[in-house]
Amino acid sequence: MTILRLILAPIIGLVVFGATVSGVEWIGHRTYPVPTAITDLGEAYGQAMLSGDQAEIARLGEALSTEMGAYLESAPTGALLFVVFAWIAGAFLGGGIAAVTSPFARVPMALAIGLADVAGIVLTTSMLPHPIWMPVAGIGGAVIASLLAGLVVARSRLVGASANTD
Numbered sequence: 001m002t003i004l005r006l007i008l009a010p011i012i013g014l015v016v017f018g019a020t021v022s023g024v025e026w027i028g029h030r031t032y033p034v035p036t037a038i039t040d041l042g043e044a045y046g047q048a049m050l051s052g053d054q055a056e057i058a059r060l061g062e063a064l065s066t067e068m069g070a071y072l073e074s075a076p077t078g079a080l081l082f083v084v085f086a087w088i089a090g091a092f093l094g095g096g097i098a099a100v101t102s103p104f105a106r107v108p109m110a111l112a113i114g115l116a117d118v119a120g121i122v123l124t125t126s127m128l129p130h131p132i133w134m135p136v137a138g139i140g141g142a143v144i145a146s147l148l149a150g151l152v153v154a155r156s157r158l159v160g161a162s163a164n165t166d
Helices: 002-031 036-051 054-074 077-101 106-127 133-164
Strands: none
Touching: 002 077, 002 106, 036 054, 077 106, 077 133, 106 133
8 A cells, every 4th residue: 555655646746736737827817818819829729739730730839839929928917927826836735735645755755746847837938938037936936835735744744643642
């Protein structure tokens, strides 16, 4: 059972991380709607992916990247803050769930989720031009949030264990 929990911990943590980021970004998109041109291109890109038309995928991917880059330059600060908050909340909740699930090494397990988040932030911000404060805040926030989640879980497990021995 211990090995199974050790294997499942990062998987479950990443699933919770992804769901959290998606959920927070969904709320952000409802609060600050994305321009219709981006939505339409995204849908067309998805259809091209399903059809497997490589030329159309490349063309729409380039167009979508251009539109997203232009939008990011003029996007409301609140919309950008939602994205950063999504990264940080995902690291905290995903890291916390990974730490709870793990039979040991709870802080490193939570940090692993935070580092996966950092990799995603670096990839995302290297593909599209984001304001510099976004990856800085996102990376710092993700590492701190996942570390904090791991420490909270580890401490609560220690406190719970010592309470059971009394």
